[in-house]
Amino acid sequence: MNIGDHDWNLKPLGKHVWRGRLEPGQLLALTRAIKEEGGQLIALWGSDDRHLGGGFGLHVVMLTSQGLVWVNKVLPAQAPTYPDLAHIFPQADRMQRATFDLLGIRAEGAVDDRKWLRHGAWPATVFPLRKDFDPRSLATHDTDAYPFIRVEGEGVHEIPVGPIHAGTIEPGHFRFSIIGERVLKLEERLGYTHKGTEKRFEGMDLATGGKLAGRVSGDSHSAYAWAYCMAVETATASQVPERAVWLRALFLEIERIANHLGDLGYLGNDVALSFGFMQFWRLKEDWLRLTAKLFGHRYLFDCIVPGGVAVDIADSGKTELAAEADRIEAEVNSLKAIYDEHATLQDRFANTGICKPDLAARLGLTGLAGRASAQAWDARAQFPQAPYDKLDVSMATQRSGDVLARAEVRFAEVTESLRLVRELLKRLPAGALHAQLAPVSTVCEGLGWVEGWRGEVVVAVRIGADSRLDRVHPHDPSWQNWPLLEVGMLGNIVPDFPLINKSFNLSYSGQDL
């Protein structure tokens, strides 16, 4: 496949996914070529390949006009380094730092080489994702001094917030530098929920790996479980029954609707319209209860399994779900009319937490928040996997990039997802729910790509010859979007932070791993 005017020798690996191994010197050239044609860097991670007769590997996934490109570069076993990519795609910065913390692979020439996922739990000379890592060797608790970037000058002061927050949200630290009420700078310090997820995958059987993948970020369970299964099924060249694929899409859309309803309620709550919270959470609770009634779990945990799905829907269930979709749509429309009319809410939403389209493009804003800043990417619309290739998904976009735009995208996506639910139910093919995976005899790899409610979820897997997981990297869109929250906060007032933060609603667990 050509990017720019060069053939990079990329081979298809599943639908809309391309795989390649880079020759020395090609990494920067390919990254620049993709930047020039308007692509984005999506994920970056490392692997220890010494047990396979290599050194280390650097892996990069980028979005191009022809789909996702997954390339790797072979690095030496001693002092592995690669050229910094953050000067081309700034979103690579934290991924590069995490890759060093976990594997000791260094980005040469990177401006920012501070630690990221490592706090005080292991020393800087030990790398947990190396295969020869000995867990008994550590348990240090140093003071976790982290060099925040200081803003100095007359009248500037800092507000440190977290990691334990005042509300029911995940833990992270936010350092505000302010003058009066205006925010001059926000710096995030994440990694608190780092629980060794990637290490945990190593040596797992394929079915258990699916359960763990779904728990990378619980609110995106179906997205992760599907992306993981897609990767495993590509790696093992296994076929999945059509009905199972359609049910997976149904689960993904049910998940999207549940999360968007909850967020729309909280956005109301954060501007003191508790009516909005109560109404949307009433709808969300009804939706979750019906989900539990039909499929046995409120959040569809473990319903997607390698080879297919674990639950079916009866004809009576189809009727009930379609009727509920109709009711929810009518109720959401009546609530949207209220949000549209409500002067205080509109005043707080509009022009708050702006990420302008040009900045969003430059910094790689993605997913739902990206679409609210005119970054028109939605894998379901542009690079549809089955069954989305038969559903003609219409993408929601806005240009203003503020809280209002992110709310509007959610409203539009709820409506579209409800349409998709009805469509999936109406055209659901008959047949089996599950097929055996093809047996594994050699080391194999695959990549799964699913448009979750927050943005693209990408899972890369390498399976060993013993058919156990050798390396799994789950990628959350929050990696790219967290730095944009810092940007969106600039010039806003501190009391608007909860609202702006909620309008992005990013995952801590998904990026902390």
Place this chain on the structure above:
Amino acid sequence: MATHLILQKIFKTGFVSEPAPQADLALRTHEQSLHADILKVFGQAVAIRHVDAGSCNGCELEIHAINGPHYNIEGMGVKFVASPRHADVLLVTGPVTRNLEVALKRTYDATPEPKWVVAMGDCGCTGGMFGESYASCGRVSNVIPVDVEVPGCPPTPIALLQGILAAVSKGSKNTAP
């Protein structure tokens, strides 16, 4: 006019709140030796501080859910508060990550006596899928004392409420129905 539409919607919606569930005393990890007079003061009114000690955020979905209108938790005297210094109960989710171990201990120390700890979810009760590792201390009781464990991945809102009520109810673990 938004106000008109809001009132119309409120009247049309009516009450959706449901009766409170009973405490599930079997979820207690040990026999609590609470003085009767303390319970008398608290009654069943408790202030809860939620602490995410490393959860996947699945349990948080259900904590949000019990704050919704179906459950009417403030009607049964349960309220979420912003500081451990205002709390009677710490509701802890997740396997405790090593990166949050110190913060969790400090939060526990900042909570005034008498206090109860409810560990929520399979990870909080056993370490769950994540277990113990270089990055995870595993179950909550490996780090701070736990009074009630509510299993589930995540526990349903009803199970969660039964666990919270068990932490502050009279009665005995052994005589649980």
